[in-house]
Amino acid sequence: MLEFEPNSRMRKKMKAEVEIMNSNPAFNRLARDRETIGFDEVESEFQECERRGVRRLLVKKDRLYVAVVDYCLQNPTDSEAWISLFVVHRAHQGTGVAHEAYGELEALVGRSGRNRLRLAVHASNEAGLSFWRKKGFHSFKEVDIGGKPHYCLEKEL
Template sequence: MISFETNEINKWKIELEIMNSNPSYNQMSKSKSTINYDDILSEYDESKKLNTTRLLIKQGNNYIGLVDYCINNPSDNTPWISLFVIHKKFQGSGNSHEVFELLESLVRKEGKTKLHLAVHKENEKGLSFWSRIGFNKVKVIIFEGKPHYCLEKDI
């Protein structure tokens, strides 16, 4: 059974392990394959400024991933997923889909009918996943100097 747990800075070692199990994602997003405490702290500080909800994903007693989302993005008053990462050893067995369904349910309970996210243009695996579960490309943007697809789904 998948569940969420609030992700606070005192759980940084859990987040670091999950992130560093995905060196190719780190390379895409941070231009380095391994991140450190300072990178986690920077993400935590940014999420506080943006009023983002940060969650650890649990399956039983195992931490299997992370999800950060903003229920009301100030740029368009729409919910945005800003981070969705599954630990490498828990990928490929349907966990991502189950986690997304749980997250989608949380967002719907807030009365929202759309959900947005951005995917690194070079992240073919991520783009394939999001497209399979109903997200559509809306536009291409440059964020932090890198091209991203903005995706949208009616929920």
């Protein structure tokens, strides 16, 4: 069973986020043009999320932090619910954690009265695109974010 726990600036939680992110160097290369991040990038993410009203969660399984999820219920641009970050620790990929975490997140968003969920995926992130398409998401537009092509995907809940 997974637990969602609000992420915070507590040192323990920031350390967990850094470890989860740094277990995925290929994702970091796509997102940040380098393989690892540090506490300063996590702090910057907190500031950006606070500014945009994004909720930050750590996913816990058997007392271990296994994933980071950021989402908002009402994006100021289009008033839709969006997932802005969904990263599972490399050691827990392929174990069903991502599927279970997404299922619980979808239920959480649905209980909030939202009927659609959106996210953006780097166009070259084939594994990510495959995962989200298997979850029922489809592409509705292509955008450039930070000079990199992304697919915007959505799913009716």
